[in-house]
Amino acid sequence: MLDVRAWLLWALTVLVAASSCRNPLYVVLLLLIVALTDVSFSAEKERRGFPSLFRFAALAVPLSAAFNALTVHFGETVLFRLPGWLPLLGGRVTLEALVFGLMNGLVVTLIFGGFSVFNRVTPVHDLVRLAPQAFHEAGVVVSIALTFIPETNRSLNRIREAQAVRGHRVRGLRDWLPIVVPLLVSGLERSMGLAEAMVARGYGAVSDRSHPLRLQLLLAGGLLALLSGWLGWLFFPGPTPLALSVLAAGVCLVVGAVWLAGKEVPRTRYRSRRWRIRDTLVALGSVLTLAAVQLPIPMIGRDTLYHSPYPRLSLPSFHPLMALLLLGLLVPAAVAIRRRPR
Amino acid sequence: MIHLDRLTYAYPGGLTPVLQDVTLHVAEREFVLVTGPSGAGKSTLLRCLNGLVPHFSGGTLSGRVSVAGHDPVADGPQVLSRFVGFVFQDPEAQFVMDRVENEIAFALENQAVPPDEMRARVEEVLGLLDLTSLRDRPLETLSGGERQRVAIAAALALRPRILVLDEPTSQLDPLSAQDVLETLVRLRDRIELTILLAEHRLERVLPHVDRLVYLQGCGQPVLSGWPREILGQMDLTPPLITLGKALGWKPLPLTVDEARALARAQVASGRREISRPHPEPPPSRHAASTSTFSEALLEVERLSFSYGANRVLCRVSLAVGRGELVALVGPNGSGKTTLLRCIVGLLNPDQGRILLEGESVAGRDTADLCRRIGYLPQNPNDLLFADTVLEELEVTLRNLGLSDAPPVDPDELLDRLHLREVATSYPRDLSVGQRQRVALGAVTVTRPRLLLLDEPTRGMDYPAKTELVRLLRQWQAEGTGVLLVTHDVELVAQAADRVALLVGGEIVADGPPSPVLTESPMFAPQMARLFPHSGWLTVGDVLSHLRPLTSLPLCGKLSPDDNFSFPGE
Numbered sequence: 079m080l081d082v083r084a085w086l087l088w089a090l091t092v093l094v095a096a097s098s099c100r101n102p103l104y105v106v107l108l109l110l111i112v113a114l115t116d117v118s119f120s121a122e123k124e125r126r127g128f129p130s131l132f133r134f135a136a137l138a139v140p141l142s143a144a145f146n147a148l149t150v151h152f153g154e155t156v157l158f159r160l161p162g163w164l165p166l167l168g169g170r171v172t173l174e175a176l177v178f179g180l181m182n183g184l185v186v187t188l189i190f191g192g193f194s195v196f197n198r199v200t201p202v203h204d205l206v207r208l209a210p211q212a213f214h215e216a217g218v219v220v221s222i223a224l225t226f227i228p229e230t231n232r233s234l235n236r237i238r239e240a241q242a243v244r245g246h247r248v249r250g251l252r253d254w255l256p257i258v259v260p261l262l263v264s265g266l267e268r269s270m271g272l273a274e275a276m277v278a279r280g281y282g283a284v285s286d287r288s289h290p291l292r293l294q295l296l297l298a299g300g301l302l303a304l305l306s307g308w309l310g311w312l313f314f315p316g317p318t319p320l321a322l323s324v325l326a327a328g329v330c331l332v333v334g335a336v337w338l339a340g341k342e343v344p345r346t347r348y349r350s351r352r353w354r355i356r357d358t359l360v361a362l363g364s365v366l367t368l369a370a371v372q373l374p375i376p377m378i379g380r381d382t383l384y385h386s387p388y389p390r391l392s393l394p395s396f397h398p399l400m401a402l403l404l405l406g407l408l409v410p411a412a413v414a415i416r417r418r419p420r
Numbered sequence: 421m422i423h424l425d426r427l428t429y430a431y432p433g434g435l436t437p438v439l440q441d442v443t444l445h446v447a448e449r450e451f452v453l454v455t456g457p458s459g460a461g462k463s464t465l466l467r468c469l470n471g472l473v474p475h476f477s478g479g480t481l482s483g484r485v486s487v488a489g490h491d492p493v494a495d496g497p498q499v500l501s502r503f504v505g506f507v508f509q510d511p512e513a514q515f516v517m518d519r520v521e522n523e524i525a526f527a528l529e530n531q532a533v534p535p536d537e538m539r540a541r542v543e544e545v546l547g548l549l550d551l552t553s554l555r556d557r558p559l560e561t562l563s564g565g566e567r568q569r570v571a572i573a574a575a576l577a578l579r580p581r582i583l584v585l586d587e588p589t590s591q592l593d594p595l596s597a598q599d600v601l602e603t604l605v606r607l608r609d610r611i612e613l614t615i616l617l618a619e620h621r622l623e624r625v626l627p628h629v630d631r632l633v634y635l636q637g638c639g640q641p642v643l644s645g646w647p648r649e650i651l652g653q654m655d656l657t658p659p660l661i662t663l664g665k666a667l668g669w670k671p672l673p674l675t676v677d678e679a680r681a682l683a684r685a686q687v688a689s690g691r692r693e694i695s696r697p698h699p700e701p702p703p704s705r706h707a708a709s710t711s712t713f714s715e716a717l718l719e720v721e722r723l724s725f726s727y728g729a730n731r732v733l734c735r736v737s738l739a740v741g742r743g744e745l746v747a748l749v750g751p752n753g754s755g756k757t758t759l760l761r762c763i764v765g766l767l768n769p770d771q772g773r774i775l776l777e778g779e780s781v782a783g784r785d786t787a788d789l790c791r792r793i794g795y796l797p798q799n800p801n802d803l804l805f806a807d808t809v810l811e812e813l814e815v816t817l818r819n820l821g822l823s824d825a826p827p828v829d830p831d832e833l834l835d836r837l838h839l840r841e842v843a844t845s846y847p848r849d850l851s852v853g854q855r856q857r858v859a860l861g862a863v864t865v866t867r868p869r870l871l872l873l874d875e876p877t878r879g880m881d882y883p884a885k886t887e888l889v890r891l892l893r894q895w896q897a898e899g900t901g902v903l904l905v906t907h908d909v910e911l912v913a914q915a916a917d918r919v920a921l922l923v924g925g926e927i928v929a930d931g932p933p934s935p936v937l938t939e940s941p942m943f944a945p946q947m948a949r950l951f952p953h954s955g956w957l958t959v960g961d962v963l964s965h966l967r968p969l970t971s972l973p974l975c976g977k978l979s980p981d982d983n984f985s986f987p988g989e
Contacts, residue, residue, distance in 0.1 A: 256815070281526075
């Protein structure tokens with residue numbers, strides 16, 4: 079019910095926030111936001127079970143904490159010592175290392191949560207449709223492949239059963255033949271049928287487009303600028319406005335070339351739903367959070383994002399305005415709750 | 421609208437042309453039904469109309485084709501896609517996209533229709549086919565009938581003037597098939613469209629058809645004309661038409677409703693001479709069914725099975741005796757296939773037990789069980805992988821370690837299956853009916869005592885079906901028990917000794933065919949609907965009762981012993 083592009087921005091923001099934040103208070107806040115979004119977008123049936131996010135956390139957090147505590151020997155609050163002859167593990171085990179590992183586990187869970195929500199709410203096909211017009215054919219091919227995989231899987235199961243019924247047992251490599259042959263042949267037959275169906279519906283109706291020379295020049299120039307800008311940036315470290323502007327120009331040229339190539343494609347794209355207000359809200363919320371965690375805006379306490387437990391454990395600092403801005407990621411959940419009939 | 425003039429076409433490498441000197445003219449807004457035995461070139465003919473033949477298939481074509489003022493041979497299928505919408509047999513095999521809307525928009529995207537107009541057109545087609553409520557649904561969650569409706573919608577998106585459908589219902593269960601056919605009839609009334617439909621299930625479409633085209637195959641001329649006129653010249657017709665022809669009804673009735681008055685008159689004219697009171701079961705093979713099969717081969721007792729929380733089978737009890745043919749019927753998703761898979765040990769039931777010749781099958785290996793059970797899965801293609809037909813049979817024997825002393829001589833079995841002449845062919849090159857028989861051979865070469873058949877007549881034409889019935893009778897006579905899962909009511913009417921009705925995972929009726937079939941409206945064969953309360957199921961039943969009463973001569977080769985039926989219902 080939200081646009082894929084809005085979701086893409088949301089997921090990106092979660093990812094950026096998770097990777098730039100090491101303050102347990104904020105991480106827990108973000109985790110709660112993601113969990114709430116997860117719950118509000120899962121089907122009624124799935125909601126009764128234990129959310130997959132918590133199951134993942136139950137595994138990842140202790141693992142990460144134990145690993146960090148056993149392998150990192152910094153910190154001042156010593157819990158106990160392991161005998162020194164143990165490779166890697168030997169030495170003191172500190173509370174700080176344990177806390178840091180815990181933190182990392184939570185961040186990993188957060189990233190997982192962001193991806194799992196994104197994966198749940200956006201069909202892969204919709205993502206494929208986001209590909210620029212210039213890559214239309216590639217998009218169609220990927221789209222077909224995506225429907226082919228589950229279909230092939232079902233077909234594999236049916237064939238295995240059919241062969242088992244004839245007394246077939248898989249013992250060696252050769253025994254796969256009766257399964258692989260029907261699978262391949264039926265796959266080929268299906269592809270032929272699909273190709274026929276696509277042609278009958280006018281796929282490839284318009285003659286092969288030619289790439290005009292100016293388009294090729296544009297693309298070549300863009301790539302050249304991109305490369306030289308990147309090299310200049312590598313060889314002259316520090317703020318080099320020239321290299322950066324060449325780089326930016328290169329990016330612009332390449333994007334422009336792809337866009338122009340897309341306009342040459344004599345096809346249009348169907349979008350069932352228009353961009354609505356709630357998509358704008360989600361995008362705005364995400365941009366707000368993104369700005370808060372990435373841009374050096376005064377007054378919002380960006381430096382409270384990073385908190386290190388080393389060398390001695392201390393309470394992490396907390397800035398209410400920062401926390402408020404992180405709530406920008408909560409917009410999808412809010413939209414979902416408003417729309418759900420009571 | 422469509423003009424074919426002396427069209428002759430041969431596939432690449434084909435020795436004889438599939439279509440020979442076909443001349444056919446179809447006017448605008450006509451509803452044309454194309455029928456004929458399998459292999460007669462129905463699909464090829466339809467593919468000529470949008471240029472898939474010869475552009476996609478290759479081969480040599482001569483003669484003239486003109487469709488909506490265009491020449492498909494010169495212009496090719498992409499250009500013709502604007503004038504001819506094409507719907508294929510298998511709904512799954514024609515989908516490119518993931519969801520209903522996107523699938524419909526695919527053709528529009530290819531023709532670069534501007535986005536706003538595209539949205540309007542998708543909306544229009546969704547409304548036309550009653551798909552508006554399904555617009556967001558992923559295609560794999562739709563039922564067979566809904567999928568085929570989406571395929572029709574996708575074909576209509578470009579507003580073609582001709583809609584061509586190649587056996588669109590052959591992969592569907594009866595309810596879905598009806599859904600699709602009713603959709604077509606509605607479409608024909610609502611928009612200006614010329615429809616060409618290749619179809620086996622004549623009885624449902626016949627009343628709405630303007631023209632019937634009968635491809636006889638084997639180089640014989642194509643018959644084309646008014647349905648009643650052509651039906652008179654066809655050998656394979658639905659039971660109703662067969663009866664009408666046998667009794668000399670004029671004009672031939674196309675629906676059961678049309679025939680009712682004629683049937684009543686027929687019975688009334690003979691009533692004085694009927695010696696027995698009417699509602700008595702016919703003295704056919706059915707009468708003996710309960711007594712002779714006392715010796716149970718397979719017993720299923722209170723079997724329950726669930727997929728997760730979803731209960732598929734609930735306390736199912738069923739028995740098959742030696743030499744008995746039990747038909748298991750029921751709507752889609754009622755658990756018929758699941759029951760078969762439990763019996764051969766592919767699934768483990770939650771409760772209940774299965775006895776094969778008195779022994780429990782629990783914990784037995786599938787391969788081991790299959791020395792005694794022949795299980796034919798729905799799709800014969802899943803089974804076939806060997807290079808020749810004969811090898812296909814030998815593989816089963818080898819798998820089960822029976823090659824040294826085969827219970828049946830493979831050559832002899834091929835004779836019986838009428839596959840001798842294709843013994844060295846590649847199985848997948850054969851026709852649907854032949855492939856089904858090869859698969860049947862591959863599972864019966866162990867000489868099983870019990871045969872489980874899952875939808876064996878799917879996509880089979882009429883002669884292939886009678887062939888199958890004949891074969892099953894032979895095996896029954898040798899004591900083989902058969903459990904036949906099918907949607908084909910006319911097949912059940914003519915072959916079954918007993919019928920079990922499975923609905924929602926429970927057996928709701930089990931007994932001789934005539935009471936079970938006539939009591940449920942969904943499964944009543946045409947004859948049972950025409951002569952209610954008579955207990956007659958097949959044309960043979962009706963004729964054996966009516967012939968003594970009528971002085972009308974029986975035409976041609978019909979006799980009461982012939983069990984004429986047609987794929988359908």
